[in-house]
Amino acid sequence: MSDLNDIAVVGAGPAGGNAALVAAQSGARVVMLDEQPAPGGQVWRGKTASILLAPVTPETTAGNGLRSALSESAATHLADTRVWDILRNGDHWSLQILRNGATEQITCRSLILATGAREYVQPIPGWTTPGVIGLAGATSLFKQTLSLPGKRTVVSGTGPLVFFVASEIRRLGGEVAAVITPNTRADWARATPSMIGQPKLLARGALWMADLILARVPILWGHAVSEVEGRDHVTGIKTINLKRGVAGLSFATDSLCLGNGLIAQIEAAQMLGAAIRYDPSLGGWVPVADPDGATKVDGLYLCGDGCGIRGAAAAALQGTLAGARAARDLGFSAPSPPVRPWQRAERFGRAMTALSIPHADAHALTTQDTIVCRCESLSRRDISTEITTGATSTNAVKSGKRAGMGPCGGKYCQTAIAALIAEQTDKSTSDVPPPTPRPPLRPVPLGQAAGDFDYDDLPIPKPAPL
Amino acid sequence: MIRLVPNHATRIKRSETVTFTFDSEPVQGHLGETLVAALMRAGHLNLREAPNDSAPRGAFCCMGLCQECAVIVDGQVVEACRTVVSADLVVERA
Numbered sequence: 336m337s338d339l340n341d342i343a344v345v346g347a348g349p350a351g352g353n354a355a356l357v358a359a360q361s362g363a364r365v366v367m368l369d370e371q372p373a374p375g376g377q378v379w380r381g382k383t384a385s386i387l388l389a390p391v392t393p394e395t396t397a398g399n400g401l402r403s404a405l406s407e408s409a410a411t412h413l414a415d416t417r418v419w420d421i422l423r424n425g426d427h428w429s430l431q432i433l434r435n436g437a438t439e440q441i442t443c444r445s446l447i448l449a450t451g452a453r454e455y456v457q458p459i460p461g462w463t464t465p466g467v468i469g470l471a472g473a474t475s476l477f478k479q480t481l482s483l484p485g486k487r488t489v490v491s492g493t494g495p496l497v498f499f500v501a502s503e504i505r506r507l508g509g510e511v512a513a514v515i516t517p518n519t520r521a522d523w524a525r526a527t528p529s530m531i532g533q534p535k536l537l538a539r540g541a542l543w544m545a546d547l548i549l550a551r552v553p554i555l556w557g558h559a560v561s562e563v564e565g566r567d568h569v570t571g572i573k574t575i576n577l578k579r580g581v582a583g584l585s586f587a588t589d590s591l592c593l594g595n596g597l598i599a600q601i602e603a604a605q606m607l608g609a610a611i612r613y614d615p616s617l618g619g620w621v622p623v624a625d626p627d628g629a630t631k632v633d634g635l636y637l638c639g640d641g642c643g644i645r646g647a648a649a650a651a652l653q654g655t656l657a658g659a660r661a662a663r664d665l666g667f668s669a670p671s672p673p674v675r676p677w678q679r680a681e682r683f684g685r686a687m688t689a690l691s692i693p694h695a696d697a698h699a700l701t702t703q704d705t706i707v708c709r710c711e712s713l714s715r716r717d718i719s720t721e722i723t724t725g726a727t728s729t730n731a732v733k734s735g736k737r738a739g740m741g742p743c744g745g746k747y748c749q750t751a752i753a754a755l756i757a758e759q760t761d762k763s764t765s766d767v768p769p770p771t772p773r774p775p776l777r778p779v780p781l782g783q784a785a786g787d788f789d790y791d792d793l794p795i796p797k798p799a800p801l
Numbered sequence: 802m803i804r805l806v807p808n809h810a811t812r813i814k815r816s817e818t819v820t821f822t823f824d825s826e827p828v829q830g831h832l833g834e835t836l837v838a839a840l841m842r843a844g845h846l847n848l849r850e851a852p853n854d855s856a857p858r859g860a861f862c863c864m865g866l867c868q869e870c871a872v873i874v875d876g877q878v879v880e881a882c883r884t885v886v887s888a889d890l891v892v893e894r895a
Contacts, residue, residue: 370865377864383834383835383838384816384832384885385832385834385838385886386813386815386834387814387816389809389812389814390809390812453862453864464857464859465846465857465858465859465860466859467861468861471864472860472861472862472863475864476841479834480831480834480838481813482838482841482842483841483842485841505804505806505808506806506807506808506809507809507810507813508808542806543806545805546804546806549802549803549804549805566857567846567847568846568847568859569846709851709858709861709867710868711852711853712851712852741868742867743866746866746867747867778868780877780878
């Protein structure tokens with residue numbers, strides 16, 4: 336695998352998959368690296384081998400389409416592969432990857448990052464209790480194994496995802512105890528004009544809501560989960576009416592799906608020198624890239640949710656744009672796809688992202704004793720004390736308290752920590768960027784990073800003469 | 802009651818069940834599914850203790866990022882959400 340590729344694509348979701356397809360069609364030598372066993376990303380995730388037969392969903396159809404196109408494509412797909420470091424070496428990129436339990440190096444002339452999104456979950460008391468999973472995390476269970484998070488589940492969070500998750504739980508035979516969303520009906524009414532351009536998606540969302548109403552599942556608009564009860568597993572939840580600031584209904588439940596929108600996974604792009612900017616309607620901090628993925632960094636292209644949360648439809652279109660652009664820049668002949676369809680899809684995606692981002696009052700849900708950094712079990716009080724003593728950047732809180740140095744690498748605490756810094760130092764969130772990303776981009780077992788070696792082969796310099 | 806979202810549970814066909822152990826206790830799971838799905842179905846939500854306050858933790862992000870579902874298989878720390886169920890798999894708490 337030491338041969339030089341023309342283009343390496345990181346991520347095999349709608350964006351990365353389509354970028355690889357288009358680039359390979361142009362004749363470029365393309366390698367696509369992805370963490371999952373099959374292409375599809377989070378949104379079109381493939382099923383595990385345990386599912387022999389299942390009714391087809393729109394996500395299955397879209398994913399199967401991408402998977403079959405890629406299997407016929409000349410692009411090489413490396414599955415179950417984690418990219419943990421990327422370096423510029425002269426005129427090419429070197430990617431350190433972890434595959435089959437060993438580290439390898441992949442080299443390429445141009446690099447397309449399609450690193451997708453992760454989820455933001457506002458820390459609330461008890462959110463570390465076993466039985467609380469992310470909203471997007473729940474969709475991963477549904478798509479891979481068609482399994483449920485529990486027998487009776489509360490689904491809480493922002494944007495359309497909360498209704499998709501509730502609907503999937505019902506489709507898979509589970510019980511939804513309640514849907515709790517900080518969004519109000521007025522928020523949805525305001526978003527509707529931007530949704531007209533995507534009538535199929537609009538109709539699907541309306542069906543999810545109508546089904547829940549017919550099934551008499553309580554939907555608490557303008558509410559949030561304020562506390563999770565239970566010690567070694569979830570037994571119930573409490574809610575708060577966000578507008579009036581008073582307690583809402585409580586529910587007995589064995590599981591909670593909780594999420595506050597998606598955030599772009601920008602670490603790799605940021606590490607390679609892409610400029611970042613703050614745009615709430617794209618999910619927060621995003622790298623700067625043209626619609627066709629080009630950046631100011633030579634040989635670096637970005638596409639999909641990893642450069643702003645615009646949704647799967649926009650990601651697939653931008654993958655095509657970026658794949659063609661990267662191939663053309665290397666001298667291959669690739670068509671210039673129109674940008675209009677991406678712009679239309681982007682409008683819908685931004686409206687959904689705006690519905691999904693946490694409300695300004697969400698941070699009040701994180702009480703002083705609430706764990707903010709899950710890896711190091713640091714509470715809001717721990718973080719706030721550090722900020723008070725002068726740690727006024729995410730980097731400073733990280734080096735002072737280790738918040739961001741645990742196994743997750745800061746993926747689940749940095750957004751909340753930045754909000755705390757902004758609040759305590761009277762800054763705007765747009766003035767508190769995420770910490771400087773450092774490799775490894777993904778956790779690497781030390782033995783695998785070191786690879787096979789013999790201690791006797793280690794060069795030991797001669798001791799200095801006395 | 803009218804359902805707009807049909808219940809598909811009975812239309813899903815899964816692979817054979819196999820037995821593996823979690824913390825020396827036998828657990829049933831479908832061959833090839835993720836460990837996290839099998840453990841959740843069996844009610845094993847509490848997978849590990851957090852390092853600093855020993856509080857119980859379980860699967861959270863379900864996509865290989867948060868490391869909350871870390872367990873030990875064959876002496877290696879692995880994510881239960883990225884590990885596949887097979888017969889006689891021995892899974893220990895991390």
